[in-house]
Amino acid sequence: xxxxxxxxxxxxxxxxxxxxxxxxxxxxxxxxxxxxxxxxxxxxxxxxxxxxxxxxxxxxxxxxxxxxxxxxxxxxxxxxxxxxxxxxxxxxxxxxxxxxxxxxxxxxxxxxxxxxxxxxxxxxxxxxxxxxxxxxxxxxxxxxxxxxxxxxxxxxxxxxxxxxxxxxxxxxxxxxxxxxxxxxxxxxxxxxxxxxxxxxxxxxxxxxxxxxx
Amino acid sequence: xxxxxxxxxxxxxxxxxxxxxxxxxxxxxxxxxxxxxxxxxxxxxxxxxxxxxxxxxxxxxxxxxxxxxxxxxxxxxxxxxxxxxxxxxxxxxxxxxxxxxxxxxxxxxxxxxxxxxxxxxxxxxxxxxxxxxxxxxxxxxxxxxxxxxxxxxxxxxxxxxxxxxxxxxxxxxxxxxxxxxxxxxxxxxxxxxxxxxxxxxxxxxxxxxxxxxxxxxxxxxxxxxxxxxxxxxxxxxxxxx
Ligand SMILES: Nc1ncnc2c1ncn2[C@@H]1O[C@H](COP(=O)(O)OP(=O)(O)O)[C@@H](O)[C@H]1O
Ligand SMILES: [Mg+2]
Numbered sequence: 018x019x020x021x022x023x024x025x026x027x028x029x030x031x032x033x034x035x036x037x038x039x040x041x042x043x044x045x046x047x048x049x050x051x052x053x054x055x056x057x058x059x060x061x062x063x064x065x066x067x068x069x070x071x072x073x074x075x076x077x078x079x080x081x082x083x084x085x086x087x088x089x090x091x092x093x094x095x096x097x098x099x100x101x102x103x104x105x106x107x108x109x110x111x112x113x114x115x116x117x118x119x120x121x122x123x124x125x126x127x128x129x130x131x132x133x134x135x136x137x138x139x140x141x142x143x144x145x146x147x148x149x150x151x152x153x154x155x156x157x158x159x160x161x162x163x164x165x166x167x168x169x170x171x172x173x174x175x176x177x178x179x180x181x182x183x184x185x186x187x188x189x190x191x192x193x194x195x196x197x198x199x200x201x202x203x204x205x206x207x208x209x210x211x212x213x214x215x216x217x218x219x220x221x222x223x224x225x226x227x228x229x230x
Numbered sequence: 231x232x233x234x235x236x237x238x239x240x241x242x243x244x245x246x247x248x249x250x251x252x253x254x255x256x257x258x259x260x261x262x263x264x265x266x267x268x269x270x271x272x273x274x275x276x277x278x279x280x281x282x283x284x285x286x287x288x289x290x291x292x293x294x295x296x297x298x299x300x301x302x303x304x305x306x307x308x309x310x311x312x313x314x315x316x317x318x319x320x321x322x323x324x325x326x327x328x329x330x331x332x333x334x335x336x337x338x339x340x341x342x343x344x345x346x347x348x349x350x351x352x353x354x355x356x357x358x359x360x361x362x363x364x365x366x367x368x369x370x371x372x373x374x375x376x377x378x379x380x381x382x383x384x385x386x387x388x389x390x391x392x393x394x395x396x397x398x399x400x401x402x403x404x405x406x407x408x409x410x411x412x413x414x415x416x417x418x419x420x421x422x423x424x425x426x427x428x429x430x431x432x433x434x435x436x437x438x439x440x441x442x443x444x445x446x447x448x449x450x451x452x453x454x455x456x457x458x459x460x461x462x463x464x465x466x467x468x469x470x471x
Pocket of ligand 2: 270271272392
C-alpha cells in the first residue's frame with residue numbers, strides 16, 4: 018500500500034505542488050527584499066516622520082499572525098489564491114526584512130559615515146556604496162533564515178485553496194488515508210520542503226566563507 | 231587657507247568650543263595639543279564640517295562653508311582627513327579604498343585613479359598590499375592606507391586627528407615617517423597629536439587647547455621649552471613624566 022502512494026502520478030502531482038510553493042516563495046522573497054530594504058532604510062533615516070511611519074507599519078504588521086493577512090487579502094480582494102498569497106506574505110515578510118535591514122544599518126559604525134563624508138560623498142552615495150554593502154554582509158544569516166521561514170510558511174496559503182505542496186498532500190490524503198500512508202506521505206512532503214531550504218542555508222554558508230577570505 | 235572666526239560649539243548644555251579664532255595659512259603645518267576632552271577633535275572636525283559649529287564662521291580656501299547653501303561636499307573633496315580609528319572601508323580592497331571617492335565624487339576615470347592610487351601606495355610603502363583587504367593589515371599599515379586614500383583625492387589640506395593614538399608603539403614611527411614626508415610637500419596640515427618629536431620636526435606652530443579654548447600659541451621650540459601658560463606647563467610635565 019505504500020507502493021500505491023509512490024506511484025509516478027502521485028509524485029508528479031506533489032512536484033507540481035512544489036512548483037506552486039516555490040513560485041509563491043520566490044515572488045514573496047524578491048518583493049519583500051525590495052520593499053523591506055526601502056522600509057528598513059526609511060526606519061533608519063534621520064527624517065523623523067519617515068522613520069515613524071515605517072516604524073508604525075513594521076510594528077503593526079509584525080505583531081499580527083500572517084494567516085490573518087492571507088485570509089484578509091484573499092477574501093477582500095478579487096485576486097486569485099496564488100497572487101493573494103504572494104501579496105499577503107509580502108506584506109508580512111517585508112516588515113520582518115525591514116527590521117533586519119535596520120539592524121544591519123545600525124551595525125555599521127559612525128566612522129564609516131564620517132570617512133565617506135570627509136571625502137565628499139553625499140548621504141545616498143555613502144548608503145549605496147559604503148553602508149548597505151557592509152550591512153547586507155552582516156545580515157546575510159538573518160535574511161537566509163527568514164527566506165527559509167517564507168518557504169515553510171507558504172503552507173499557510175493552503176488555507177485559501179491554493180494547491181501548493183501542503184494543499185496537494187492533503188488532497189492525496191483523501192485517497193491514501195490509513196495511518197502508515199499518512200505518515201509516509203507527510204514524511205515525503207517534509208523531505209521535499211527540506212531540499213530548497215537546505216540549498217538556501219548552504220548558499221549562505223558559502224557566501225560567508227567567501228567573504229571571510 | 232583655513233579661518234575659523236568666533237566658533238562656539240555646544241553639545242546640549244555642554245559648551246565644548248568657546249569663541250575660537252583659528253587661522254592657518256596655505257602650506258602651514260599646525261599641531262594642536264591639549265588634555266583629553268579639551269575640544270581638539272571637535273575643533274578639527276569643524277574645519278570640514280563633520281561637526282557643525284553652533285555659531286561662528288568657517289572659511290576654507292576663500293569659501294565660507296558655514297554659509298547657507300555653501301558647496302560643502304565640494305570643499306570637503308579638497309580636505310583629506312585621517313582618523314584615529316583609520317575608518318577604512320572594510321569591504322573594499324586597499325586600492326578600491328583609494329579609488330572609490332575620486333571615481334564617485336570627482337568623476338575621475340577608474341584607470342587614472344588606480345594609477346595615482348598605486349603611486350601613493352608606493353609612497354606609503356604599501357604597493358604590494360594593493361589587493362589585500364584592510365582586515366589583513368596591521369594597524370600601522372591601515373593608517374598608512376588611510377593617508378594614501380586621503381591623498382588620492384589630491385587635497386589642499388590634510389587633517390589628522392590623533393593618527394597614532396590607536397597604534398601599538400612599534401607602529402607609530404612608520405606612520406609618523408609618512409606624515410613627515412608629506413609635510414615636505416608644502417601641503418597645509420593640521421594635526422592633533424601628542425607626538426612631540428613630530429611637532430618639533432614639522433610644526434610651524436603649536437596650539438595648546440584647554441576646556442574649549444586656545445590658551446597658548448607658539449613656535450614648537452618655544453612652546454616645549456618655555457610654555458607661558460601654567461596649565462600648558464602642567465600638561466607637558468605629565469606627558470613627559
Ligand atoms: N557628539 C558628542 N556629543 C556630546 N558630547 C560630545 C560629543 N563629541 C564630543 N563631546 C564632548 O565634547 C568635549 C570635547 O570633546 P573632544 O573634542 O572629542 O575632545 P578631545 O578631542 O580634545 O579629547 C568632551 O567633553 C566630549 O565629551
Ligand atoms: Mg579627540
